[in-house]
Amino acid sequence: MFKNRYRLVVAILLFLAGILNYLDRAALSVMAPLIKTDLHLDDAQMGLLFSAFFIGYCVFCFLGGVAADKFGPRRVFASAASVWSVFCGATALVGSFTQLLFVRVLFGMGEGPMGTTTNKSISNWFPKKEVGRAVGFTNAGQPLGAAIAAPLVGLIGLHYGWRISFIIVGILGLVWVAVWWCLFRDKPEDHHLVSEAEQKEIVENRPAAIIYDDSAQQDQKSIWHYIFSAPVIGIAAAFFCFNYIQFFFLSWLPSYLIDYQHLDIKSMSIIGMLPWLGATVGFLGGGIICDFIFKKSQNFLFSRKLIIFIGLAIAAVSVFAAAYAKSLGVAVTCITVATIFAYMTPQACWSLLQDIVPANKIGSAGGFVHLLANLAGIISPALTGFIIQYGGGYNTAFILASGFAFIGIIALLGMVKSQKSMAVC
Numbered sequence: 001m002f003k004n005r006y007r008l009v010v011a012i013l014l015f016l017a018g019i020l021n022y023l024d025r026a027a028l029s030v031m032a033p034l035i036k037t038d039l040h041l042d043d044a045q046m047g048l049l050f051s052a053f054f055i056g057y058c059v060f061c062f063l064g065g066v067a068a069d070k071f072g073p074r075r076v077f078a079s080a081a082s083v084w085s086v087f088c089g090a091t092a093l094v095g096s097f098t099q100l101l102f103v104r105v106l107f108g109m110g111e112g113p114m115g116t117t118t119n120k121s122i123s124n125w126f127p128k129k130e131v132g133r134a135v136g137f138t139n140a141g142q143p144l145g146a147a148i149a150a151p152l153v154g155l156i157g158l159h160y161g162w163r164i165s166f167i168i169v170g171i172l173g174l175v176w177v178a179v180w181w182c183l184f185r186d187k188p189e190d191h192h193l194v195s196e197a198e199q200k201e202i203v204e205n206r207p208a209a210i211i212y213d214d215s216a217q218q219d220q221k222s223i224w225h226y227i228f229s230a231p232v233i234g235i236a237a238a239f240f241c242f243n244y245i246q247f248f249f250l251s252w253l254p255s256y257l258i259d260y261q262h263l264d265i266k267s268m269s270i271i272g273m274l275p276w277l278g279a280t281v282g283f284l285g286g287g288i289i290c291d292f293i294f295k296k297s298q299n300f301l302f303s304r305k306l307i308i309f310i311g312l313a314i315a316a317v318s319v320f321a322a323a324y325a326k327s328l329g330v331a332v333t334c335i336t337v338a339t340i341f342a343y344m345t346p347q348a349c350w351s352l353l354q355d356i357v358p359a360n361k362i363g364s365a366g367g368f369v370h371l372l373a374n375l376a377g378i379i380s381p382a383l384t385g386f387i388i389q390y391g392g393g394y395n396t397a398f399i400l401a402s403g404f405a406f407i408g409i410i411a412l413l414g415m416v417k418s419q420k421s422m423a424v425c
Contacts, residue, residue: 006194007125007202011138013180014118017081018141019148020173021114022250024088025053026149027169028104029254030272031162033265035100038162043255045097047385050251052101054377056109061374064113065367068120069360072186077117081177084110089170092163116366119350123362124187127205129291131354132303135347136287143279143343146250150276154254154269226357227368234415235356238308239349239373241408244380245315245342248401249275249335251381252388260394261328274332279339286311286344290351301416304352308345308412315342316405323398342405352416376404 028035032046041049060080067076087107094100118138126134156165185191188199226232253275257268286307293303318338325331350366357365384397 006191006198007134007188009183010121010125011134013176013184014121014138015141016176017077017114017118017180018139019145020081020169020176021084021111022142022145023149023152024084024107024145024169024173025111026146026250027088027153027166028053028091029251030149030153030269031157031165032255033258034157034162039095039097039100041097042389044385044389046255047251047382047389049097049100049104050247050381050385051378052104053108053111054247054374054381056105056107057112057377058108058371058374060109060112061116061370062364062367065116065120065363065365065370067113067363068117068367069363073117073121073124073363074181074184074186076113077121077184078177078181080110080113080117081173081180082110085170085173085177086110087170088173089167091166112370113367115350115370116363119354119366120363121184122350123354125202127202128355129205129295131351132287132290132294132347134287135350136283136285136290139347139350140280140283143276143283143339147273147276147280150254150272151269154265154272158265158269223361223364223368226361227365229356230415231356231417232353232365232369233372234411235349235353236369236372237411237415238312238408239346239369240376241312241404241411242315242342242345242349243373243376244404245319245338245401247377247380248384248397249339252384252394252397253335256394261331263328271328271332275336275339278336279343282311282340282343283347285340287347287351289344290348300355301352304348304355305412305416307348308352309409311341311344311348312405312408312412313341314338316402316409319398319405320402323395323402 028049035041036046064076064080084107087103087110090103091100091107094103119135122131122134122138153165153169156168188194188202254268254272257263257272258265263271290303290307293306294300297303315338318334318341322331322334322338325334349369353366353369354362380401383400387397387400388394
């Protein structure tokens with residue numbers, strides 16, 4: 001199966017990393033009802049805890065991307081996953097709001113490099129024609145991890161206590177680190193199990209873009225030339241608006257199902273899987289559709305922009321409809337539709353970025369985009385917590401999330417436009 005296709009091993013490793021990353025990340029939201037009771041926390045405090053994760057996360061999105069360019073994704077990913085796994089487990093030791101706040105910031109620092117390091121790994125290991133599918137498949141592990149978190153973390157917490165659930169998921173992360181270190185190398189040229197034919201296929205067709213000038217001129221330009229360009233800022237803005245919806249659901253969906261829809265933890269653990277299973281379908285489908293449209297149109301920019309536009313537009317309408325849903329079934333259906341289409345957009349953003357920025361700067365540029373996009377993680381959970389705590393309620397929070405999706409569409413159409421020398425393969 002893996003003869004001349006060792007990059008499938010890389011894709012599976014990154015897919016599993018995404019599962020563990022979001023399993024760890026979603027554990028707090030799944031256990032929030034139990035933690036709130038045990039530590040005597042209110043909704044506003046929980047919102048701050050959800051957002052505290054992104055204080056460390058955003059900074060290390062950028063620093064992790066720079067490190068991936070300098071030291072390679074193998075070392076950076078192993079270090080990052082070790083840190084996030086240790087501090088996920090350390091959550092079991094906290095006894096107060098302040099201690100949990102501190103642990104969440106450090107946990108976020110560990111998870112920060114994941115997105116950009118994944119993108120760097122894909123840039124190194126996959127030919128351009130496979131980038132959409134590679135990003136879609138590897139990132140599909142993230143919502144699948146959130147889906148698994150509901151029953152796994154929820155049922156462990158229900159039977160053995162919320163502290164044990166954090167210890168178990170932390171151990172799983174350390175096991176992944178050991179496997180990653182054994183099986184992954186920074187480039188296919190460095191791996192003895194990669195055939196010469198596969199090396200040649202990848203090296204000659206890497207996605208590093210030539211869009212502004214010829215390659216000689218690209219090398220003379222600093223990273224700031226790329227990250228402050230209108231297309232890159234536009235991608236970051238669209239990504240930010242997707243993330244606002246993502247982190248709204250990732251942080252508050254379990255509490256919404258329990259507090260607003262009056263489910264118990266066992267029922268929430270099952271029903272709470274549905275939107276994230278839908279998100280997994282969106283990730284996979286978005287990548288496949290991106291590559292299909294590109295193959296038919298031979299227009300890389302168009303194929304990515306179309307997917308982002310459709311994804312954010314349908315997500316906006318669905319989230320808005322969820323605010324006025326009169327029953328649990330309608331609400332969950334609207335949320336699931338929203339996640340399916342919203343999650344078609346990230347892989348389009350990532351792969352579009354790979355066509356805009358040269359390979360030797362993709363880690364740094366991706367880190368900058370990820371930093372800006374994940375500021376939504378600071379804003380969305382905390383703002384939602386204050387809205388719920390001080391009278392706005394879940395309906396207002398849903399409407400606001402819908403509005404951000406429309407803002408993302410405006411940024412996409414206004415800033416991410418064809419450049420004179422953009423490569424079209």
